[in-house]
Amino acid sequence: MTSKGAALTATTDEPCATHPPGELTLARLLQEQMLRDARASGPLDRVVTWCLPWEQAVEASSLAGVLVYAAATPPDPTVLAELCRRDPAAVLIAGTVSADRWTKVRDTCGRVPVVSLGEHIGFREIGRLVAELTLAHEAHVLRYGVTVHRVLAELLYRGAGMPALAHQLSRLSHCTVAILDARLRILAFAQPATGSLDQEELSRTLAEDPPALIDESLGGHGPAVGEATVGGDSATCVVAPIVLGGRHDGWVLLIEPATPHPHDLAQHRVVVEQAVTIVGTEMLRMRSISEAEERARGDFVHALLHGRFGNASDLEARAAHYDFPTSATYGVLVAEVDPPGTARGLSREATRLTPPSGPRPLAAAIGDVIAVVRPFDPPRRAAPDAANRIVADYAQTLEKDLGQRVGGPVRVAYGRPVRGAVRIADSYREARIALELRGQLGLEHACGFHDLRVFAALRDLADSEQGRTFADDLLAPLRSSGAGGGELERAVVAYLECGGNVNAAARRLHVHRNTMLYKLERASRVLHLDLRQAEHQFSLWLAYKLDLLARATAGVDRELRAT
Incomplete structure (x- = not known):
């Protein structure tokens, strides 16, 4: 070939x-x-x-x-x-x-x-x-099958890996062998010294125009055999699906460069039949190792996000295992994905879709949210907000790439960049608060806690007893004013967000101007405040912001304590 x-x-x-x-x-x-x-x-x-x-x-x-x-x-x-x-x-x-x-x-x-x-x-x-x-034929097939199985099982027992299995299959059959995953990507490739089939060309062909014989093999009870044209030359292909426990993980493909003798073709079938079980077992072993490593990596990310390291030595020891720097600048991003329940499967993709320069980011699924920790080093002599811009650009790219991958809406928010791994938990909390506020405010694009400057400035006040008391005292009369309290509150909020413009507030709520004036008059009587005065408008605006921030912070803190 x-x-x-x-x-x-x-x-x-x-x-x-x-x-x-x-x-x-x-x-x-x-x-x-x-x-x-x-x-x-x-x-x-x-x-x-x-x-x-x-x-x-x-x-x-x-x-x-x-x-x-x-x-x-x-x-x-x-x-x-x-x-x-x-x-x-x-x-x-x-x-x-x-x-x-x-x-x-x-x-x-x-x-x-x-x-x-x-x-x-x-x-x-x-x-x-x-x-x-x-x-005699059955005995010969049985003896040869036992021989092939023993040779492959020894490699499996030693943990030689997929390339060694492909190489041994090529030696047994004197043919080109390709082990494919369920997406027809080549996991391992081997051929005799006389073989000249190009692996990249075969991979491209499998991706663009896979042979019908591969799909046909899924419906049979043994390897499928068919003529093929490989590199412009005639060849015979023997292919069988790798199925263990009802799960299809790929195929074993054997390519004979010429028309083989029936006896040789029978041996090729036996080789492929025995190979699918051994190769499938190796795939299962590799998947188990990968899942165990992923769980350990996820535990490390959870510990970073929640500040669960006992001391700096413990943090540095765990970080060294994942080649994760502990003294860099970090941006923590959170992504909310629809539909719920898909976050776990996308956490690994979140580190692959947009690989940055320098250390790779770490990601983990926390409930229905993907958390990403990206380490980076801002350029020297950079502007004061350079780190924020780096994280903001990364957040926009991440939101776009994840959205393309899931084919649905993805909402990304991020905390303010921090220096040192011990402060990652602070940035993560801000990212979760920003994500909560983004949902309540209906923001369309990725945003950060730094972008919500008003809320960033009011965070300490919202967490204080004085701030909560101020908001409750001012808003409680409006919310407890009976069945119409909800309508009055919506009218006041629209009026404040429109800068005290009655006509604009009426258009936003789709009501007549006189109806809007009536609702504002009722609200003034309930609050014992003249809503036409700028000072009272500011007081109510501040109370609403503090209340919104307090509710978002309380929800995030409940989730953080639960995890």
Whole structure:
């Protein structure tokens, strides 16, 4: 094979596509010394599994793979035609057969092969020969399968890995071998020293125009065999799916550069049949290791975000294992993904979609939120807000990439950059608060706690007893004013957000201007404040901001304590 291309085109008009190669066929049976003088007509590639005398065959319901032995007495044409409709492997005629009788029997049998045995071959000799050849084939396949399984199992036991398994499969078959994942990506590739198939070209072909034979293999009970064009040259492919516990993880693909001998093709099938179990077990082992590493990495990220390290030495020891710096500048981002429940599967992708320069970020799923910790070093002599701009740009890119990956809305927020790993928990808390505020305020784009300057400035006041008391005292009369309290509160908020413009507030609430004036008058009486005065407007605006920030902070703190 050359490396000009690797277009694979499966065909199914060869004998190997109609039955498994290597099984006993009528043609193989006629090669035996006993039957070399026999005369035969019809297709000789039919599989032979057993032999029955005429009397038993007439009563049998199924004759697939069965040789029907007829004595020298000419069989009844009507019975023979009925028997042939059950499609036996062949009809064997014992004794001397005249030309006229031969022609009549052949015409009656149609597509069913007819074999004239001669004078001295009885049913016992034919039955014994078929049994011996069938059992010999099964024993050979079993012995060879055990040998292949033992060789591959030794590699699996030593933990040699996927490349070593592919290399051993290539050595056993003297063919090119590719182990594919469920997305048809090449996990391991090996070929003999004389092979010249280009791996990249094969990978590109599998991605752009995979052969139909691969999909066809999913519906069978064994390896699928078909002709192919690889690099412009004819080849034979043997492919089988890797399925363990009902889960499909990929394929084992074997490529023979020429038309192989049936015996070699049978060995290729055995190699692939044994390989799928061993390779599937190795995939399961690698997946278990990867999941364990992912859980350990997630535990480390959780500890960073919640400040659960006992001392600096413990932090540095854990960070060194993940090659994570402890003295850099960090931006903590959180992403809320729809639909809920997909965060865990995307946490790893969050570190791959937008790989930054320098240390790679770490990510973990916390409930329905993905938390990303990105270490970076701001450029020297940078502007005071350079670190904020770096995190903001990364947040926008992350939101776009994750949105493309999930095909749905993704909301990203971030905390203010911090210096030193011990302060990551502070930035994470701010990121969660910013995400909560973004949802309540209906902001469309990624935002940071630093961007919400008003809330950043009021954070300490909102956490204080004095701030909570101020907000409660001012807003409580409005919220406890009966059934209309909710409408009055919405009217006051719209009025404040519109800068005291009654017409703009009325348009926002889709009410008449006079209705808006009436609601504001009622609210003034309930609050005992003149909402037309700027000082009272500011007091109410401040109370609403403090209340909004306090509710967002309380919700985040409850979640942080729960985790």
